[in-house]
Amino acid sequence: MLATRVRAGASAGLVLSLIFAALFTAIGTFELYLPSMAPRLGAAAPVTLRIPYGPRIVRDARSGRLAYEHARVVVPRGTLLREENDEHRAAFAYESTRRPPATARLVSNFVIHFIVCLMLTAYLRRFGQNRVRLLRAQLGLLSLMAGSVALAKGMLLFTALPEFWVPMAALPLWVAHAFDRRTAFLVDLAVAFVAASLLRFDNILLSVLLVRGVAATLFFFDRKHARQMLVAGTLAGVSGAVVFVALTVIYEGRFNLLADILRGTSSSVLACIGGGMLAGILARALRDPAERAMGHVSRDKLIDLTDLEQPLLRKMAAEAPGSWEHARAMANLAEAAASAIGSDALLTRVGAYYHDLGKTVQPKYFVENLAHGEKSPHEELDPEVSADAIMAHVVMGTKILRDGRIPEPVVEFAYTHHGTQVVEFFWHKCKEQGNPRGLTQEYFRYPGMKPQTKETAILMLVDSIEAASRTIWPPEQKKFEEMIQRVIFTKLSSGQLDESGLTLEDLRIITTRMATTLVNLYHGRIKYPWQRDKQDAEKTPVVHGAPPPPAPPPPPATTTPVVHSPAELPEPKSSKDGPKSGEQKPPTSEETAS
Numbered sequence: 001m002l003a004t005r006v007r008a009g010a011s012a013g014l015v016l017s018l019i020f021a022a023l024f025t026a027i028g029t030f031e032l033y034l035p036s037m038a039p040r041l042g043a044a045a046p047v048t049l050r051i052p053y054g055p056r057i058v059r060d061a062r063s064g065r066l067a068y069e070h071a072r073v074v075v076p077r078g079t080l081l082r083e084e085n086d087e088h089r090a091a092f093a094y095e096s097t098r099r100p101p102a103t104a105r106l107v108s109n110f111v112i113h114f115i116v117c118l119m120l121t122a123y124l125r126r127f128g129q130n131r132v133r134l135l136r137a138q139l140g141l142l143s144l145m146a147g148s149v150a151l152a153k154g155m156l157l158f159t160a161l162p163e164f165w166v167p168m169a170a171l172p173l174w175v176a177h178a179f180d181r182r183t184a185f186l187v188d189l190a191v192a193f194v195a196a197s198l199l200r201f202d203n204i205l206l207s208v209l210l211v212r213g214v215a216a217t218l219f220f221f222d223r224k225h226a227r228q229m230l231v232a233g234t235l236a237g238v239s240g241a242v243v244f245v246a247l248t249v250i251y252e253g254r255f256n257l258l259a260d261i262l263r264g265t266s267s268s269v270l271a272c273i274g275g276g277m278l279a280g281i282l283a284r285a286l287r288d289p290a291e292r293a294m295g296h297v298s299r300d301k302l303i304d305l306t307d308l309e310q311p312l313l314r315k316m317a318a319e320a321p322g323s324w325e326h327a328r329a330m331a332n333l334a335e336a337a338a339s340a341i342g343s344d345a346l347l348t349r350v351g352a353y354y355h356d357l358g359k360t361v362q363p364k365y366f367v368e369n370l371a372h373g374e375k376s377p378h379e380e381l382d383p384e385v386s387a388d389a390i391m392a393h394v395v396m397g398t399k400i401l402r403d404g405r406i407p408e409p410v411v412e413f414a415y416t417h418h419g420t421q422v423v424e425f426f427w428h429k430c431k432e433q434g435n436p437r438g439l440t441q442e443y444f445r446y447p448g449m450k451p452q453t454k455e456t457a458i459l460m461l462v463d464s465i466e467a468a469s470r471t472i473w474p475p476e477q478k479k480f481e482e483m484i485q486r487v488i489f490t491k492l493s494s495g496q497l498d499e500s501g502l503t504l505e506d507l508r509i510i511t512t513r514m515a516t517t518l519v520n521l522y523h524g525r526i527k528y529p530w531q532r533d534k535q536d537a538e539k540t541p542v543v544h545g546a547p548p549p550p551a552p553p554p555p556p557a558t559t560t561p562v563v564h565s566p567a568e569l570p571e572p573k574s575s576k577d578g579p580k581s582g583e584q585k586p587p588t589s590e591e592t593a594s
Contacts, residue, residue: 002395002415004449005408008135013121020142021114024194027146027153028109032101037157039095041081041088047157049075049091052199056090070251072202074266076160113194117142120190124183130452130501131296132179136408140293144171145191152195162271163202164244168195168209169216169236169279173229174287176217178296188213204247208240212276215239224299226287233280237273244272297347297407305350305410312357312404319360322368326466327356332521333514334462338455340513341506348455351413354406355459358397358414365389383430384437387423387444394418394448415448416456417463419496422446450499457500458510461487465514475522480515 008016031037037046051073073087073094081088124132124141131137152166159165171191176184192209196202216236222228248255248268260267283290288298308314317324331352338348363369364377365386378386397414427444451457464487472479488507491497502510527535 002398002447004415005412005452006135007133007452008121008125008138010125012135013118013125013138016138016142017114017117017121020117020146021110023146024113024117024149024197025106025110027149028198029101029106031157032099038099039081039092041083041092043081045075045077045079045081045091048077048160049073049095050156050163050199051091051094052202053204054202074160074162077158109197112197116190116193120186123186128183129180130454130499131409132183134295134452136295137179140295141175141187144174144290144293145187145194148191149194149198153198156198161265162268163199163205164208164240164268164271165275165278166195166209167275167279167282168192169212169233169276170283170286172213172217173220173232173279173283174290174294176220177223177226177229177283177287178291178294181217181220184217185214188217204244204251207247208244208272208275211243212236212240212272212279216276216279226284226299229283229287230277230280233276233278233283234273235276236279237276240276241269241272244268295408297409299346301407302346302350302410305406306346306353312400312406313353316357316360320356320363320366320369322370323356323359323363323366326368327353329521330355330459330462330466333466333517334459336517337458337462337510337514340509341454341502343454343458347409348458350410351455351459352462354397354401354410355413355417355463356393356397357400358393358395360400361393361396362389366393378426383426383433384439384443386429387426390423390426391418391444391446394446412452413456413459416451417459418446418448419450419460419491420445420448421494421496450496452499454501454506457497457502460496461491461510462514464490465518469518469522472518472522475519477515477519480518481511484511484514 031047039045039047039049053070053072055068055070057068073091075081075088075091079088081092083089120142121138124138132141148168148171152168155161155166156163168191169188172184172188175187188210192206192213193201195209196206199205213236216232219232219235220228221232245255245257257269260269264270288300291298304310308317313324316327331349334352335345335349339345359366359369364374367376370376378389381389394415394417398411401411401414402408422441423444423446427441430439430444451460461484465484468483468487469480472483488511
């Protein structure tokens with residue numbers, strides 16, 4: 001059985017939400033169960049003690065009167081807790097109310113985390129792009145969330161830095177780089193809520209984290225270059241600082257910017273900016289492992305895979321040269337189509353290079369690897385045996401790629417480029433022979449899966465279009481468009497594009513772009529003089545004893561171009577209603593196999 005990538009269903013989303021909600025709750029409260037981390041008056045604080053920002057009543061040092069103010073309290077780790085210090089006494093009292101943690105509070109925290117995780121997984125499953133619907137992607141994404149929250153918890157417990165230093169914007173930057181910005185926005189919302197729960201959902205902290213994450217995603221203009229993460233993080237930090245100042249003025253009625261900055265490492269404004277910059281630095285430094293965790297392939301890795309000295313590509317070029325040239329031609333078409341609709345063009349090119357690697361096992365079973373005049377082995381095989389040999393390249397290609405440690409998003413092209421189609425040529429041949437074994441159509445169906453992404457769907461279309469394009473003459477835009485539309489309609493009617501995410505707009509753009517690319521690919525060329533002389537000599541009859549024929553006149557300036565393609569073939573007839581009786585249709589990729 002061919003193992004394919006697993007999509008997360010409703011049950012998987014529920015299980016993941018329960019597991020990670022429990023994990024987030026444990027990260028937020030684990031220190032409350034450890035006696036060694038409990039503060040005691042008259043002793044050094046084992047961890048940094050923090051009271052979330054909020055209103056409190058204090059006694060004015062000069063007048064002795066009670067006053068109402070908004071404030072946050074931070075007692076650094078290692079500070080000797082003195083009973084006469086108001087901040088120490090307040091921090092000790094706050095920690096005492098949390099230990100031991102009440103069951104109701106634990107359950108409430110778990111419920112909030114569960115709702116956040118459930119909303120995230122439900123969105124990814126129902127509205128996210130197909131790549132984030134995979135179980136691997138969701139598991140990796142939630143794991144990165146847990147890692148980010150654990151890092152934030154460590155900074156809150158073991159440093160005296162303001163809470164705004166936590167670099168939560170790194171996660172939406174990773175998601176925006178690997179997938180898309182809409183998913184990054186929702187991930188930022190989820191991770192901001194979970195991080196704010198570490199300080200009892202501090203409103204200002206939650207607002208700064210939300211704004212910083214959204215701003216980082218919006219300012220990440222050039223997603224092809226990871227260094228832009230540093231710029232995006234810095235601009236996000238400035239945005240967070242502006243929001244912090246505005247909210248402080250709303251709560252307190254004033255804000256002394258200069259006095260806050262002069263506090264140095266305790267400055268909240270500098271912490272807002274620094275947290276954004278730190279997020280950009282971490283996002284850039286840990287980009288590769290983070291993307292691998294989410295099942296994405298980094299751009300650097302894809303570029304390495306395009307190297308023609310890569311052992312698997314050299315193997316294909318040596319053992320199945322016809323299939324290799326077919327793959328290279330497909331790569332140009334597929335990359336142009338993917339770029340036209342805004343998909344990952346580089347991933348599509350790499351997938352085109354490697355998708356037919358399974359043909360190296362039995363290359364002579366595929367017509368493009370036969371020498372001119374060489375007999376096809378299918379002529380002596382039963383249709384069902386030939387179909388098995390053809391379909392085996394999907395399974396064998398997947399195995400070879402996985403054994404070669406090729407990333408799974410690239411392997412996916414191998415088992416989706418034929419989807420679940422039927423090998424029509426041999427199925428019809430079986431029926432023409434009377435189907436003596438009583439086989440069903442399912443026996444001739446490819447063992448893969450339907451394309452799950454726009455990139456793999458584009459490769460499926462190009463696989464048939466590239467083969468059929470070789471029968472089109474003359475190479476006109478309209479003829480190519482008609483052929484491409486016929487291929488697309490065939491895939492649509494068989495349901496092969498149902499799970500790909502391609503829209504009608506995408507298909508229209510793909511049709512136009514690929515037709516233009518094919519016209520340019522089969523562009524005309526002028527004959528060289530020696531070619532014209534040879535052609536004229538072959539057409540002139542030789543009469544013994546006759547005077548030599550006069551020299552032909554020089555060709556006009558506008559000589560008819562000659563295309564290095566099936567130029568001697570007659571122009572195929574076509575009509576709006578499809579091929580007429582006796583007219584040969586363009587072959588599909590399955591038919592070219594024989």
